[in-house]
Amino acid sequence: MGKQRNNETIHTSKIMEESLMIILDTDVIIELFKNNPKIKEKIAGFNLDELAISVITAAEILHGALDKAELAKINKHLVLYKMLDINEEISAICISLMKKYCLSHRPYIQDLFIASTTLYHQTELFTLNIKDFRYIENIKLIVL
Numbered sequence: 001m002g003k004q005r006n007n008e009t010i011h012t013s014k015i016m017e018e019s020l021m022i023i024l025d026t027d028v029i030i031e032l033f034k035n036n037p038k039i040k041e042k043i044a045g046f047n048l049d050e051l052a053i054s055v056i057t058a059a060e061i062l063h064g065a066l067d068k069a070e071l072a073k074i075n076k077h078l079v080l081y082k083m084l085d086i087n088e089e090i091s092a093i094c095i096s097l098m099k100k101y102c103l104s105h106r107p108y109i110q111d112l113f114i115a116s117t118t119l120y121h122q123t124e125l126f127t128l129n130i131k132d133f134r135y136i137e138n139i140k141l142i143v144l
Contacts (some may be wrong), residue, residue, distance in 0.1 A: 021051075022142065023124070023126070026056075026061060052083070052123075053078070053083060054117045056114055057114060086117070098112055119136075119138060119139060125141055
């Protein structure tokens with residue numbers, strides 16, 4: 001795998017690339033749209049190329065658009081982040097988590113897909129909703 005920088009390809013391993021990635025939860029993106037100063041300050045501490053979102057987060061944000069102007073603003077903002085698709089392995093992790101936690105915690109499906117994406121990529125999730133994820137084994141959370 002490689003990254004382009006100044007017309008030069010820098011080869012890195014998948015593990016190295018993914019260890020530098022931080023997945024942003026939907027609530028963090030919403031707060032960025034609201035220009036929340038604490039969130040903006042925290043995000044400023046990361047490199048933009050480290051930040052990613054799940055396709056689930058993108059869908060949730062797009063679903064919240066109220067008009068064409070807001071949809072355009074959302075589309076312009078979402079392209080700033082690496083978008084992580086759902087694959088077969090992420091789906092399997094999600095089903096496993098649902099079986100494990102459906103009775104004890106009643107998790108939302110979208111939260112489990114975001115958690116599963118985080119676990120699959122062996123990275124960290126920046127969220128404001130700690131309660132939605134703290135019970136999930138091995139998940140690494142970034143909080144304010």
